[in-house]
Amino acid sequence: MKIKPASILAALFLISLFALTLQRGGSNAVEIVTYAQVAATNQNPEAMADAASIRAHMEFLASDALGGRGSGTRDELIAATYIASELRRYGIAPAGDANDYLQKAPARRRRQRDANATPAEQAFTYNVVGRLQGSDAQLSKEAILLSAHLDHLGTGEAVNGDNIYNGADDDASGVCAVLELARVLGTSKPKRTVIFALFGSEETGGAGNAYFLENSPVTLASFVANLEFEMIGRPDKSVATHTLWLTGYERSNLGPELARQGARLVADPHPEQNFFQRSDNYALARRGVIAHTVSSFGLHAEYHQPSDDIAHIDFAHMTDAIGSMFKPVLWLVNSNFKPQWVAGKQP
Secondary structure, three states, X not given: OOOOOXXXXXXXXXXXXXXXXXXXXXXXXXXXOOHHHHHHOOOOHHHHOOHHHHHHHHHHHOOHHHOOOEOOOHHHHHHHHHHHHHHHHOOOEEOOHHHOOEEEEEEEEOOOEOOOOOOOEEEEEEEEEEEEOOOOOOHHHOEEEEEEEOOEOEEEEEEOOEEXXXXXXXXHHHHHHHHHHHHHHOOOXXXXXXXXXXXXXHHHOOHHHHHHHHOOOOOHHHEEEEEEEOOOXXXXXXXXXXXXXXXXXXXXXXXXXXXXXXXXXXXXXOHHHOHHHOOOHHHHHHOXXXXXXXXXXXXXXXXXXXXXXXXXXXXXXXXXXXXXXXXXXXXXXXOOOOOOEOOOOOO
């Protein structure tokens, strides 16, 4: 059985932060390639994806040291603190409680994920919220929400001697996507305001998302669209290579328009799974926001198992998937396009 050595948590956290501040060549300066630099060389924006940073984020967030980032646990708070520090490093302003990045919300958790678990107890979950203010006098009044959930299942019943449910694909991969988008967008001046939100306690009922809806840094009416990123760490064999899918694709014109702008997005190939209703996007959609989830989950056997770990992540696919969304997202945050629900398809 895996054992989480509490004494190394802080050390691993600091080591990971230090590693992420090193330039690939080894100097002390942070190397951030801007969108303008890439555009000036006519380079494909997809090439902006930083494979080293993506892997570093994953190796920390899905490590045994974080004990599966259980909802309402100290491990979830450590993950949130790490994410907040990265948003600051990328020039994203805090937009949580009290001019901080974190939002603290009441939640409930179980100590163990098995039949002998103790009764649920009062706890707190943590969101991470950042803001990149728009540069256009009119379009800055509109906002694009880029999100993922930062929690997973924590520790529980051992499977093959492993009791840590690391949640590498679910959803450290989505967090990596949002952080990479923050890194890229932070070097630009988008016309629209961009809100970055990493939700806590998605796995236990969505307490983090519910808190965000009542404490958003902008009015819900300001959100033009929400793209949630969930489980993009492995390819889905149900769709073509180098392809992502969008939950609820047929419900609005957002997916088709993003595809026209270069996103390799298709409709969800697993409609029987009702994935549109199973991520944090759904609560926003029910409040009127055009909100969908980007994924490549192929119904793999590691879902909600201790084996959803770094060893099963396809980093080449994940880096390609994240990079493939740069151009369409950059278009979305700079355009005046407002997606609409298809008649009769709004939840």
